Amino acid sequence: MSGFTDARIRLLDPALTELGQLQVSDGRPHETALVLGSFRRRSNGxxxxxxGGKGYPGGLEELLRDFGVEVD
Structure with missing residues (x-):
């Protein structure tokens, strides 16, 4: 795998019109798994x-282990 060199998050409206976009890659050619971010619930609901933008050169296996998942 070539890694992440053009990763972004796009915000679309219901008609699929792009409202905005956020570049989350700074050229990560050796990282084959990437956490783009996370959802957090605020106190008001x-x-x-x-x-986020944390990359994993060890791919999905490394990402899963980082989150405490046992991988055989």
């Missing part, structure tokens, strides 16, 4: 998306 609303949700926020927090940009």
């Amino acid at each position: 609303d949700w926020d998306f927090v940009v």
Whole structure:
């Protein structure tokens, strides 16, 4: 795999018109798994998306282990 060199998050309206876009890659040619961000619930019940951008050169296996998943 070539990794992430053009990763982005796009915000679309219901008609699929792009409202905005956020580049989350800074040229990650050796990382084959990437956490783009996470959703966090606010105290008032609303949700926020927090940009992450953590890459894993070891791919999905490394990502899963980082989150405590046992991989055989």
